[in-house]
Amino acid sequence: MADTLVQPVPEVPDEAPEFPMSRAARCPFDPPPALKELQEQAPLTRVRLWDGSEPWLVTRYADQRALLGDPRVSADTDRPGYPTKASPDAGEGKLSFIMMDDPEHARLRRMVTAPFAIKRVEALRPAVQQIVDGLIDDMLAGPRPVDLVEAFALPIPSLVICELLGVPYDDHAFFQDNTKTMVHRDATPEQRGQASREVAGYLAGLIGKRLAEPKDDLLSAIAGRVTAGELDHGQATEMALLLLIAGHETTANMIALGTLALLQNPGQLALLRESDDPRLVASAVEELLRYLHITHLGRRRAVTEDIEIGGQVIKAGEGVIMVNEVANRDPDVFPDPDRLDITRDARRHIAFGFGVHQCLGQPLARMELQVVYGTLYRRIPTLELACALEDVRFKNDAFIYGVHELPVTW
Amino acid sequence: MKVELEADKCVASGQCVLAATDVFDQDDDGIAILLADRPAAELLDDVREAVAVCPAAAIRLVDQ
Numbered sequence: 001m002a003d004t005l006v007q008p009v010p011e012v013p014d015e016a017p018e019f020p021m022s023r024a025a026r027c028p029f030d031p032p033p034a035l036k037e038l039q040e041q042a043p044l045t046r047v048r049l050w051d052g053s054e055p056w057l058v059t060r061y062a063d064q065r066a067l068l069g070d071p072r073v074s075a076d077t078d079r080p081g082y083p084t085k086a087s088p089d090a091g092e093g094k095l096s097f098i099m100m101d102d103p104e105h106a107r108l109r110r111m112v113t114a115p116f117a118i119k120r121v122e123a124l125r126p127a128v129q130q131i132v133d134g135l136i137d138d139m140l141a142g143p144r145p146v147d148l149v150e151a152f153a154l155p156i157p158s159l160v161i162c163e164l165l166g167v168p169y170d171d172h173a174f175f176q177d178n179t180k181t182m183v184h185r186d187a188t189p190e191q192r193g194q195a196s197r198e199v200a201g202y203l204a205g206l207i208g209k210r211l212a213e214p215k216d217d218l219l220s221a222i223a224g225r226v227t228a229g230e231l232d233h234g235q236a237t238e239m240a241l242l243l244l245i246a247g248h249e250t251t252a253n254m255i256a257l258g259t260l261a262l263l264q265n266p267g268q269l270a271l272l273r274e275s276d277d278p279r280l281v282a283s284a285v286e287e288l289l290r291y292l293h294i295t296h297l298g299r300r301r302a303v304t305e306d307i308e309i310g311g312q313v314i315k316a317g318e319g320v321i322m323v324n325e326v327a328n329r330d331p332d333v334f335p336d337p338d339r340l341d342i343t344r345d346a347r348r349h350i351a352f353g354f355g356v357h358q359c360l361g362q363p364l365a366r367m368e369l370q371v372v373y374g375t376l377y378r379r380i381p382t383l384e385l386a387c388a389l390e391d392v393r394f395k396n397d398a399f400i401y402g403v404h405e406l407p408v409t410w
Numbered sequence: 411m412k413v414e415l416e417a418d419k420c421v422a423s424g425q426c427v428l429a430a431t432d433v434f435d436q437d438d439d440g441i442a443i444l445l446a447d448r449p450a451a452e453l454l455d456d457v458r459e460a461v462a463v464c465p466a467a468a469i470r471l472v473d474q
Contacts, residue, residue, distance in 0.1 A: 069467055106421075113422035113440035120440075121424075347429070348462060356421050358465035363424045 016054050019047035019321065020297060028394050029261055029292060030338060035059060035326040044312045047321070055083040055300075055319030056312075061330035061350070063310055064299075064322040068355035072305040073320065074101050075357055079302035083319035085399070096235075096242040098357060109360060111225045112239060115164060115218045121363040124163060128371045131159045136379050145386035145409040152376070153255035153406075154180055157248045160368055165240065166217030167206065175199070183249045199244065204237040218243065247361045250294060253395070253402030254365070255372050258288045260392065260406055262377070263385050265340050272342055273377040281374040284342035285366055288373070290349035291340050293325035296401040299353050324350045382410040412472050413457055415444045419468035429463055430456035442468065 021032035039059035047057040058064050067073055077099050097108035135152050158179045167175050181187050181195035210223035225231045262269040272284050298321040307314045328349045329337040352359035386407035393404040422440035433449045434442055461469045
């Protein structure tokens, strides 16, 4: 032991840095400082992953967009060089079309685009407003402090997905309990798996009902594809489950982390609370998506043909990781990028990714966040954090960044 | 200036509708449709934004 301690640390300048990197302790909203340094000094660099592989890390906005939009990069996790994630949260198997390439990706994705059209999403706004108001009523009537994650952030996407999928009201409690377990940090892998199977079984049953009697909801649209012979019942259920999972924890984390970011920026919060301009609310949503960027483990791809980018050739069979969180702080695109400014034009952020895999549910996510950010702080104007910022536990190791809990009072 | 839309590339993100509501809409499946292929000059900035945010590079603004 003593021997190891006195040995000089060898300089290995060529060794690839490890990824993912750590955030600075006092800057929970900012990307890891090492990512910012790479963006300035080595925007295309090899990093070392948990399995010893060394894919390219891409940190600049323009390079990330170019690669994510390039048909020579593949989202297929089975391709050679695909940079795999290691996490206790790692899911089982492939999740429908998000891990496929065109043309099969496009064929499947187009089956479920209809309910996410802007007008269809707007038609859901009153129902979402009712859900948000109902949860705020419950919080106001209940004890203080309250955990905003449990009481507000998690139930919203769950209830909205009930609306979208067409889950009958009587089944909401069953659905919410199980979807909560699926993403709950205290749940064991067995409990999560069990909850996931319960929900999948339930969705399969509901698809069966919609096959017999279609309604105007997403499950009916999926069931219609089964009737047309384009999907089997299993693929249909997998697709419904994907849409559920993709829109659940992401939205919940944006609600809780976004609220914390605003509480830490009281000037911005006041601006938002005191304005009745829906355009400012919409702008705040884009800025918080840009600023927080919760999908912090990067968009990962495998390169299928040599690609020249930034004076570098990335070879077929190599992996690339696009860390969108630092692209969204690229000073070439967003002036003074580390400042939260809800009045800036942040629309070009790539928090939903870029290219053909860009988030399908983004119109729904935007609308939900607009209702939340436009309602919560007006109805509870004295909302405040009920603990020190240092005591808030951040999800540094999770797939989706956020806070484990957010004690608030008023 | 003329707007060109390649609908078969569209991934139904809806970004063009948000950026330029007077120029783009979506069909029943969420696929982009063009409301005006030669939009008025005051709408061109919105169209440029739509070109920039389209994730599938399905929109072009051409000088003709």
